[in-house]
Amino acid sequence: MTAAALSVSAIIAAIAIGYFWRVNIGMVSIAFAFFIGHFLVGMPPQEIVTGWPLNLFFMLLAMTFLFGIARVNGTLGLIARKVVRATGGRRKLIPPAFFVMSGVLAALGAGNIAICALVLPIAMTLSSKQHISPLLMATMVIAGANAGGLSPIAPTGIIGVTLSEEIGLENIGLNIFYKQVIGQALLATLIYFFLKGHRLENCPSGPEEESEPFTRTHKITVMVFLLVVSAILFGRWDIGLTAFSGAVILLLLRASDEKSALDTVPWSTIILVCGVGMLVRVAESAGGIEIMAHLLNTFMNEKTAGPIMAVIGGILSIVSSASGVVMPTLIPAVPEIVSEIGGDATRIISAIILGAHLVTNSPISTLGALAVASAGEGIDRERLFKNLLLFALVGLLYAALIVYVGIV
Secondary structure (H helix, E strand, C coil): CCHHHHHHHHHHHHHHHHHHHCCCHHHHHHHHHHHHHHHHCCCCHHHHHCCCCHHHHHHHHHHHHHHHHHHHCCHHHHHHHHHHHHCCCCHHHHHHHHHHHHHHHHHHHHCHHHHHHHHHHHHHHHHHHHCCCHHHHHHHHHHHHHHHHCCCCCHHHHHHHHHHHHCCCCCCHHHHHHHHHHHHHHHHHHHHHHCCHHHCCCCCCCHHHHCCCCCHHHHHHHHHHHHHHHHHHCCCCCHHHHHHHHHHHHHHCCCCCHHHHHHCCCHHHHHHHHHHHHHHHHHHHHCHHHHHHHHHHCCCCCCCHHHHHHHHHHHHHHCCCHHHHHHHHHHHHHHHHHHHHCCCHHHHHHHHHHHHHCCCCCCCCHHHHHHHHHCCCCCCHHHHHHHHHHHHHHHHHHHHHHHHCCCC
């Protein structure tokens, strides 16, 4: 077996070992990355270590620390209770409300990653407090953020438009956007009913809870959060650096105890996500990801090109970045695919983008990782990890189906 094939097998094995032996998948992945990268591929240890996704690590650490402060001082819990009261205690409205809110904010230019980083901690806290399925809340936020994230003025939408223009396709931004909205909205609806969101009973607040006020600490925390959000959304400041700066300001203002906030950082989850990312980088260097894509390419024809490219995009996105890896890798190959087997280039590009973003709730991808990292008290992170991964795999089949039948 070649190093490329072994690298792909190692990713599968790491997930299986973590799943059945209850060992942190990230730690297993780091060990596999070393043995395969160094002894089979010939990568020096320094190069293997640079595969650690530093930007993702820093963003996860910064955001979970910042929201840890808000969790410790009670701000997140208070906001969550006020969100529930805003719906009149009708818990069945909460998941759809988060879908719409995430989609609108992402479409205005914030993008899916920034919105998930900002909204998921609140959504997951609300999940704990109101006994709503954390899987339901996570998927609603992620689906909404992805629905809006392909707006022509959002970062991911800009990437899609730019890459398409580079291969000669003009003015397809709105086409990609509305197909993404349809695909994500339909998926969110199916998940909402599958997880029985429509059966959530009302939970009206009592009068003493209705008048619960914001304390000085809560107000300071909210004010700093608004500054952080504004800097990220409108100033386009770096998520990780901005979040750390906000956390430092809150600590200096005595809004929380530093040690208590650090204790909320989900280190095991961060190691899991980044460790798998390191192994994926080794697999890319070994040619394993290319083998996976090439194998699927051999089964394509004009009718199946769209669904298969959606699956390929989804498989790559499960273990990497949709906008940072999948789109820049696959979209430039579309003209060659069309020249060999025929088909509509715009439809194939839409399929790639749709497939890549219908599986981003994978916990070894950025948005799914943020969901697991944001899980609050009482949420079984290991179970959430497994369920998000399962939903991502189901998303592959869903993407292929809706592209094949022409829904999008």
